[in-house]
Amino acid sequence: MDKYVIRGGNPLHGDILVSGAKNAAVAIIPAALLxxxxxxxxxxxxxxxxxxxxxxxxxxxxxxxxxxxDTYRISCKGVRSFNxxxxxxxxxxxxxxxxxxxxxxxxxxxxxxxxxxxxxxxxIDQHIKAFNALGARHCNDHGMIDLxxxxxxxxxxxxxxxxxxxxxxxxxxxxxxxxxxxxxxxAKEPHIVDLANFLNxxxxxxxxxxxxxxxxxxVKYLHSTTYAVIPDQIEAGTFMVAAAATGGDVMVRGVIPKxxxxxxxxxxxxxxxxxxxxxxxxxWVDGPLVKTSIKTxxxxxxxxxxxxxxxxxxxxxxxxSIVTEGVWEQRFRYVDELRRMGADISVDGKVAVIAGTGKxxxxxxxxxxxxxxAALVIAGLAAQGVTEIEDIHHIERGxxxxxxxxxxxxxCIEKVSSPSVRVKKAL
Ligand code: EPZ
Numbered sequence: 087m088d089k090y091v092i093r094g095g096n097p098l099h100g101d102i103l104v105s106g107a108k109n110a111a112v113a114i115i116p117a118a119l120l121x122x123x124x125x126x127x128x129x130x131x132x133x134x135x136x137x138x139x140x141x142x143x144x145x146x147x148x149x150x151x152x153x154x155x156d157t158y159r160i161s162c163k164g165v166r167s168f169n170x171x172x173x174x175x176x177x178x179x180x181x182x183x184x185x186x187x188x189x190x191x192x193x194x195x196x197x198x199x200x201x202x203x204x205x206x207x208x209x210i211d212q213h214i215k216a217f218n219a220l221g222a223r224h225c226n227d228h229g230m231i232d233l234x235x236x237x238x239x240x241x242x243x244x245x246x247x248x249x250x251x252x253x254x255x256x257x258x259x260x261x262x263x264x265x266x267x268x269x270x271x272x273a274k275e276p277h278i279v280d281l282a283n284f285l286n287x288x289x290x291x292x293x294x295x296x297x298x299x300x301x302x303x304x305v306k307y308l309h310s311t312t313y314a315v316i317p318d319q320i321e322a323g324t325f326m327v328a329a330a331a332t333g334g335d336v337m338v339r340g341v342i343p344k345x346x347x348x349x350x351x352x353x354x355x356x357x358x359x360x361x362x363x364x365x366x367x368x369x370w371v372d373g374p375l376v377k378t379s380i381k382t383x384x385x386x387x388x389x390x391x392x393x394x395x396x397x398x399x400x401x402x403x404x405x406x407s408i409v410t411e412g413v414w415e416q417r418f419r420y421v422d423e424l425r426r427m428g429a430d431i432s433v434d435g436k437v438a439v440i441a442g443t444g445k446x447x448x449x450x451x452x453x454x455x456x457x458x459x460a461a462l463v464i465a466g467l468a469a470q471g472v473t474e475i476e477d478i479h480h481i482e483r484g485x486x487x488x489x490x491x492x493x494x495x496x497x498c499i500e501k502v503s504s505p506s507v508r509v510k511k512a513l
Contacts (some may be wrong), residue, residue, distance in 0.1 A: 087282070087476065087477075087503065087504045088478055088479075088501055088502070088503045088504075089473050089474050089475055089476050089478055089501070089502060089503075089504065090463065090466070090473075090474070090475040090478050090481075090499055090500070090501055090502075091111055091449070091472065091473075091499070091500050092463065092466030092467060092469075092473045092475070092497070092498065092500075093320065093448075093471075093472050093474065093476075093498040093499075094446075094448055094465075094466050094468055094469035094470060094472075094473060094497045095141040095468075095469070095471075096332065096467070096473055096496050096497065096498055096500070097332045097333045097335070098135070098149060098328060098329050098332045098333035098334035098335075098336050098467065098492070098495040098496050098497055099334050099335055099336065099495060099496050100336065100495040100496060101229040101336070101337045101339055101494075101495070102317055102325050102336060102338055102339065102492075102495050103339050103340045103491070103493055104124075104317045104321050104322045104325070104339065104341050104426050105129070105131040105132065105133075105156070105317070105318055105321060105340060105487075106128075106130050106131045106314070106316070106317065106318060106413065106488050107131070107277055107280065107314035107315055107316050107317060107318040107320075107321075108131055108133055108135055108136070108157065108320070108483075108484045109129075109152075109180075109250070109275070109277045109278070109318075109319055109320075109391075110276070110277035110280040110281065110315050110316055111130050111131055111135075111212070111315050111320075112135050112136065112137070112139050112152060112180035113180065113183045113254045113258070113277065113281045114127060114280065114284045114313070114315060115127065115130075115139040115140060115143060115160070115259055116142075116143070116157075116161055116183040116184050116186075116187040116258070117183070117187055117281060117285060118143065118148070118286060118470075119146070119162045119165060119184075119188060119190075119191050120162075120187060120190050120191055120258065120261060120262060120285070120288075120308050121160075121162060121288050121308045121309070121310065121311070122163070122307050122308055122309065122390055123163070123308075123309050123310035124149075124159055124160060124161035124162075124163070124310055124463040125159075125160055125184065125288065125310055125311045125312070125313065125314055126158070126159050126160075126310075126311070126313070127157070127158050127160065127284075127314075127315065127316040128157045128159065128312065128313065128314040128315070129155070129156055129157075129314040129317075129488045130156050130158055130315060131211075131315075131317065131318060132155060132156065132179065132486035132487055133482065133483060133484055133485065133486045134482045134483050135178045135180060135483045135484060136296050136332055137365075138174065138177050138178050138181070139178075139180065140158065140451065141174065142174045142175075142181065142184060143160065143162070143165075143169055143177060144169075144187075145167075145174060146162075146165045146166050146167045146168075146169075146170070147165040148161060148162045148163065148164070148165050148448030149161040152468075154424055156241060156353075158428065160303050160333055162191075164204045165191070166380070167173050167501060168188045168191075168192045168194050168196060169196045169197075169433065170184045170188075170195075170196070170197040170198060171231075172198040172229060174198075174251070175197055175198035175199070175266055175465075176198060176200075178385075178483065179200045179208070179251075179252075179269050179344045180200070180496045181193070181197060181198070181200045181391070182197070182200045182213060182251055182255060182302035182334075183242070183251075183254060183255060183258060183328075184197050185217070185255060185259075185462070186213070186217070186254070186255035186256065186257070186258030187235060187258045188233075189217060189222055189233050189235065189238070189258075190195060190258050190259045190260070190261055190263070191220075191236070191262075192235070193233070193234065193235045193236070194229070194232075194233060194234045194265075194397060195231075195232075195233045196230050196232050196233075197228075197230065197231055197337055198229055198230055198231070199226075199229050199230075199231060199326055200206045202247040206452065207415055210231075210244060210251070212245050212247060212249050212252035212382065213249075213251060213252045213255045214231075215243070215246075215252075215257075216243045216244075216245075216255060216256035216259065216406075217233055217235075217255075217256075217259055218254055219241040219243045219259055220232060220235065220238045220239065220240070220241055220243075220256075220263050221236070221237060221238050221239045221241075222235040222238065222259070223234045223235070223273065229367070234357060236265065237289075238259065238260070238262070238263035238264065239263055239264050239265055240260060240263050240264060240265035240266040240267040240268075240302070240303070240304055240305075241267060241268075242267075242268045242269065242270070243256050243268070243269045243403055244271055245271040245272065247267070247271075248269075248271060248272075248273050248298075248383075248384040250273040250275050250277070250278065253269060253272045253273040253278055254271050254273075254277075254278060254281050254336050255299070256371065256438075257269070257281060257285065257292060257295075257300065257302060258277075258281075260302040260304065261285050261290045261302060261304065261305065262304055262305060262306065262308070263291065263302075265303070266301065266302070266303050266304075267303075267306055268299065268300070268301050268302075268306070269299070269300040269302070269303040269467070271297055271298055272295075272297070272299065272300045272386055273385065273389070274296055274297060274300050274384070274385045274386065275318070275384070275385040275396055276296075276319060276342070276345045276385070277311065277504060278295050278296065278317055279282075279295045279296040279301075279316075280315065280316045281295070282296075282300070282311045283295075284311070284312070285308070286307055287295060287311040287313050288308035288310070288311045288462075289304055289305055289307065289308050289309050290302070290305055291303040291304075291310060293341050293508075294372070296317065296490060297468075313486065314344070316342060317340070317341045317345070319342070319345040319346055319349070319467055319483070320389065320391045320392060320457070321340045321390070321484070321485060322338050322345075322349075323344055323349040323365070323389070323395065324351075324392070324395050324463075324464070324485070325338045325369075325458045325474055325491075326346070326349065326353060326358075326360070326367065326369045326400070327353070327392070327395045327396060327399050327464055328339055328360040328463070328464045328467055328468075328492070328497075329370065329371075329397075329495075330353060330369055330370075330371050330375070331398065331399050331464050331465075331467065331468040331476070332369070332398055332467050333371050333470050334369075334495070335368070335369070335370035335371075336367045336370070336371060337366050337367075337369075337370050337389050337496055338366060338367050338368075339365065339366045339402040340365060340366070340368060340512070341365060341367060342365070343362040343363070343364075343365075343366075343367055346367060347385060347386070348385070348386055348388045348389060349388070349389070349396075350362070352366065352378065352380060352388055352396065353369070353396075353399075353513075355378050355403045356375050356376050356377070356378045356399070356400070356402075356403055357371070357373055357374060357375045357376050358370075358371055358373065358375065358424040358435045361372065366380065374404050375399070375400075375403035375442075376403055376404050376405055377400065377403050377404060377405030377406055377440075377442060378403075378407050378442060379408045379409075379410075379412040380393070380396060380400075380407070380409045381409075381412050382409075382412045382413050382417075383408070383412045383413070384413065387412070390411065390413040390414055390417060390457050391457050392413070392457070393409060393411060393457070394417070394420050394457045394458050394460065394461035395457065395460055395461045395464055396409070397409050397421075397431070397440060397461065397500070398424060398429075398437060398461040398462075398464045398465045398468075399464070400425060400442060401430070401442060401443060401446060401465075402443075402444060402446070402468060403428040403439055403442040404442050404445075404447065405439065405442055406437075406439060406441050406442070406453060407440045407442065408437065408438070408440075409437070409438045409440060410435045410436055410437050410438075411437075411438075412436070415436070417457075417459070418433045418436075418438050419454045419455070419458060420453075420454055420455075420458030420461055420462065421433050421438060421455070423451040423452060423458070423462055423484065424461070424462075424465060425454075426444075426445060426449040426450075426451055427446045427447055427448065427449045427451065427465050427466075427469055427473065428446050428447045428449075428469075429443065429465075430442075432441050435441060438481070445466055445469075445470065446467050446469035446470070447466050447470050448466065448469045448470065448471030448472040448473040449469075449471075450466040450473070450476070451465075451466075451472045451473060451474070451475055451476070452475070452476045452477050453475055453476070453477045453478055453480045453481055454477070455480050456480050456481060456483050456484045456485075458476070458480070459475065459478060459480045459481035459485075460481060460484075460485065461474050461487065463475065463481065463492070463499070465496075466499070467492070467497050467499070473492065478501070489501050
């Protein structure tokens with residue numbers, strides 16, 4: 087079992103480069119199934135969720151070639167299978183995008199119910215509602231979701247909740263359906279726009295992505311493309327918070343500052359200095375951090391995927407902050423781990439009250455999900471002493487080369503596997 091060992095207390099300094107967005111890449115890679123030629127996808131992050139997506143494509147019969155560390159050529163012309171088994175799908179939530187992509191390609195799909203971070207109830211009723219509206223029948227057969235349509239036809243889809251996954255899945259299924267699909271109450275995250283841009287670059291006809299009404303006129307054929315995934319705003323935000331939490335001065339490069347606005351605004355409010363450039367943000371701290379209130383919401387609200395990291399920063403601020411989780415039922419499971427590091431946080435349902443203590447101390451902790459793990463990395467970098475984080479496979483799902491990147495700005499973080507730790511102890 088690998089773990090991160092972090093010696094905290096060093097202010098981070100220097101330049102750090104952000105990779106492609108996980109939540110865009112995990113939809114764009116399955117979307118390659120819809121391409122009738124081959125496509126090249128650039129700026130693909132080096133994370134385990136992407137490896138799983140690429141492996142599923144390969145198992146379905148696609149040809150997948152790595153051209154560079156972050157660039158893949160994908161040809162799905164030879165794909166005949168529409169079956170994504172449990173072993174592959176259970177490993178990540180985003181396996182549900184194979185439902186929409188395979189349905190769009192073949193008019194049928196058989197995909198295991200998805201896995202992913204344990205954040206409370208994660209239904210997929212809105213995904214199914216969209217597939218049904220387009221003419222697909224569905225059934226749950228021993229943990230496998232079966233979809234089949236005689237013909238996919240455009241339709242009006244109204245989502246009862248704002249959902250990223252169902253919005254993207256509806257786009258994937260509708261892009262080659264006959265006629266016009268109108269998605270209402272659509273999610274507006276930057277990765278929704280990125281998926282639409284990718285599909286449009288192959289000849290799809292999608293308008294309105296980034297607003298709450300998306301119109302898709304079905305096309306018969308999608309041609310080849312070369313497309314670069316947008317930068318990951320959550321990875322960028324995580325590095326921004328790490329810079330602030332350690333009292334450092336960091337230039338976070340390769341970002342789209344507009345995508346970071348909900349994060350930037352909150353960080354400025356608590357006293358962090360942020361200067362925006364064309365494709366970079368400089369983050370530094372030269373005074374005390376102060377309390378605030380945060381409520382996570384769908385974009386353009388404050389992103390839930392930054393909630394644990396910001397809560398960690400608020401443990402270092404003066405005063406009592408209130409953090410309300412507005413998207414997921416259970417996204418405070420990391421709080422017990424932060425308490426081990428000296429944080430004073432109480433949780434009541436979806437609300438956390440954080441009494442800033444101004445400091446954290448190193449401790450052995452466990453990552454319980456991806457962003458919880460990112461929060462513990464930040465806490466470890468800011469804390470006095472040594473923090474050991476177990477279950478880092480959660481972190482590797484969404485942060486590529488995180489130790490190298492953080493070491494590049496002065497973070498003292500190392501990945502060690504337990505056997506070598508045992509050897510060291512024995513010595
Ligand atoms: C995506 O999850 C992200 N995952 C999550 O990122 C992110 O937290 C979430 O969007 C919100 O931004 C991927 O993109 C792979 P939703 P998703 O559908 O699509 C309810 C991370 O850390 N809902 O927008 O699964 C649901 O229960 C992860 O990177 C239904 O009720 O989220 C939730 O309360 C974790 N029925 C809300 O909508 C449905 O059919 C938003 O979920 C679907 C969702």
